[in-house]
Amino acid sequence: MADVLNVGVNLEAFSQAISAIQALRSSVSRVFDCLKDGMRNKETLEGREKAFIAHFQDNLHSVNRDLNELERLSNLVGKPSENHPLHNSGLLSLDPVQDKTPLYSQLLQAYKWSNKLQYHAGLASGLLNQQSLKRSANQMGVSAKRRPKAQPTTLVLPPQYVDDVISRIDRMFPEMSIHLSRPNGTSAMLLVTLGKVLKVIVVMRSLFIDRAIVKGYNENVYMEDGKLDIWSKSNYHVFQKVTDHATTALLHYQLPQMPDVVVRSFMTWLRSYVKLFQAPCQRCGKFLQEGLPPTWRDFRTLEAFHDTCRQ
Amino acid sequence: MGVTCVSQMPVAEGKSVQQTVELLTRKLEMLGAEKQGTFCVDCETYHTAASTLGNQGQSGKLMYVMHNSEYPLSCFALFENGPCLIADTNFDVLMVKLKGFFQSAKASKIETRGTRYQYCDFLVKVGTVTMGPSARGISVEVEYGPCVVATDCWSLLLEFLQSFLGSHTPGAPSVFGNRHDAVYGPADTMVQYMELFNKIRKQQQVPVAGIR
Numbered sequence: 131m132a133d134v135l136n137v138g139v140n141l142e143a144f145s146q147a148i149s150a151i152q153a154l155r156s157s158v159s160r161v162f163d164c165l166k167d168g169m170r171n172k173e174t175l176e177g178r179e180k181a182f183i184a185h186f187q188d189n190l191h192s193v194n195r196d197l198n199e200l201e202r203l204s205n206l207v208g209k210p211s212e213n214h215p216l217h218n219s220g221l222l223s224l225d226p227v228q229d230k231t232p233l234y235s236q237l238l239q240a241y242k243w244s245n246k247l248q249y250h251a252g253l254a255s256g257l258l259n260q261q262s263l264k265r266s267a268n269q270m271g272v273s274a275k276r277r278p279k280a281q282p283t284t285l286v287l288p289p290q291y292v293d294d295v296i297s298r299i300d301r302m303f304p305e306m307s308i309h310l311s312r313p314n315g316t317s318a319m320l321l322v323t324l325g326k327v328l329k330v331i332v333v334m335r336s337l338f339i340d341r342a343i344v345k346g347y348n349e350n351v352y353m354e355d356g357k358l359d360i361w362s363k364s365n366y367h368v369f370q371k372v373t374d375h376a377t378t379a380l381l382h383y384q385l386p387q388m389p390d391v392v393v394r395s396f397m398t399w400l401r402s403y404v405k406l407f408q409a410p411c412q413r414c415g416k417f418l419q420e421g422l423p424p425t426w427r428d429f430r431t432l433e434a435f436h437d438t439c440r441q
Numbered sequence: 442m443g444v445t446c447v448s449q450m451p452v453a454e455g456k457s458v459q460q461t462v463e464l465l466t467r468k469l470e471m472l473g474a475e476k477q478g479t480f481c482v483d484c485e486t487y488h489t490a491a492s493t494l495g496n497q498g499q500s501g502k503l504m505y506v507m508h509n510s511e512y513p514l515s516c517f518a519l520f521e522n523g524p525c526l527i528a529d530t531n532f533d534v535l536m537v538k539l540k541g542f543f544q545s546a547k548a549s550k551i552e553t554r555g556t557r558y559q560y561c562d563f564l565v566k567v568g569t570v571t572m573g574p575s576a577r578g579i580s581v582e583v584e585y586g587p588c589v590v591a592t593d594c595w596s597l598l599l600e601f602l603q604s605f606l607g608s609h610t611p612g613a614p615s616v617f618g619n620r621h622d623a624v625y626g627p628a629d630t631m632v633q634y635m636e637l638f639n640k641i642r643k644q645q646q647v648p649v650a651g652i653r
Contacts, residue, residue, distance in 0.1 A: 326589060326590050326593075326622070326624060327588075327590075327593070346586070346587045346589075347589050347624075348442065348443075348589050348624075365586075366562045366586050366587040367561050367562050368561075368562055368587050369587060407587075407588045407593045407594035407597050408593050408594070408596065408597075410596075416600065417596055417597045417600045418597060418600050418601055418604075420561065421473075421560055421561025421562060421563060421601075422561060422562075423597055
């Protein structure tokens with residue numbers, strides 16, 4: 131709560147005032163006791179009345195004395211300082227029922243936690259900004275004045291251009307066919323069928339590949355309403371593994387200024403999976419490792435390796 | 442339906458059918474396979490009734506009606522070298538109505554029952570082949586789910602078979618040679634089972650009524 135130095139309250143006088151209040155209370159109760167007891171038994175009526183009045187007067191004097199003492203002390207106590215540093219939340223701390231409504235302590239904890247979170251987030255963003263993680267050519271944080279005029283941004287490309295690029299890649303390889311659709315807005319969704327081995331659903335964002343899901347040739351890639359199912363995983367372990375490798379590949383092939391070259395490289399890499407079940411691992415020579423065929427394709431040489439055998 | 446290979450495991454020397462099955466299942470479990478229920482494949486033989494044969498005295502053809510617990514709502518009907526029909530279970534009732542054309546061969550029902558195991562993407566079924574009350578042999582079926590073209594993954598299947606069958610690994614099934622790039626289907630599996638059952642029948646030299 132408030133610091134002792136800020137209070138401006140004379141604590142010594144404060145405690146004395148509290149004891150003075152207690153003294154005053156006891157003298158007032160003595161007055162009423164005396165009245166309640168009434169007159170004591172003495173020989174004559176006069177004697178009784180005199181004794182009663184004297185006793186009563188004594189008690190009233192002591193009440194007066196105590197009251198004066200209390201007034202003197204209360205003048206010494208002084209006022210608490212006005213600059214309340216806690217403002218409204220400090221008023222919460224005055225609530226005495228700590229068990230049922232521990233509002234103030236919870237408030238303090240929440241505040242400390244959010245301060246710590248802000249601090250850590252600042253540290254993390256500083257560290258992350260050192261390593262550029264953007265695959266597109268847009269530059270964030272450059273003010274409009276400094277940005278050179280007419281800078282082409284690869285994130286906003288006309289859909290016709292995307293269609294053209296994809297259809298050209300479709301004609302590149304005979305065993306790979308690509309079907310493009312736009313069921314959800316301007317993002318293209320490709321269904322790539324590779325021979326009779328697998329199907330890949332590629333979700334794009336203009337000409338950048340966002341996600342790739344690999345499924346078996348005999349698995350269903352459509353939902354009940356006929357739309358492409360872009361969320362459910364394959365039922366087979368081997369294709370779940372290949373999906374992970376495809377995600378690695380789309381992060382590996384990066385060229386911010388020429389996204390169509392990136393898509394071409396990705397499709398070339400994907401095409402090497404046409405011999406998924408026929409090619410043995412280049413390192414150990416076997417077909418199976420823990421029940422999986424060689425699912426890794428090297429990014430440069432396109433050789434087949436088991437996931438655990440790759441260099 | 443992935444590529445499937447059905448083969449027969451010879452009974453080990455000096456052991457019974459039951460013990461050999463147990464040996465196999467223990468090897469599978471050591472490999473890391475998980476038990477996933479049971480399976481049953483059965484086969485009944487019918488031969489074309491004499492009254493429908495032409496004057497040339499051509500011999501009747503044998504028809505096999507099979508069921509597979511993997512496809513509980515289907516019934517398979519196939520001729521030896523001919524087409525395979527996939528129908529629903531009401532086909533059995535239809536066969537009763539076709540009594541005039543197809544007669545059931547006596548004591549011909551043969552079936553295999555056993556447990557299913559799942560290892561990664563492989564489905565292994567080890568079953569005891571029984572004809573009537575007696576156990577005649579052991580059938581081993583391995584299915585590799587992800588692949589649908591037979592010729593693609595034979596080497597892969599072979600490697601897996603070798604890992605738990607050892608020296609009893611079979612050669613490539615004949616159905617693989619027939620269809621080069623066609624998608625594998627359940628009918629091919631039933632053809633393999635039919636060939637296996639015929640082989641087991643002939644092995645024991647028990648004459649099945651109606652066989653030529």
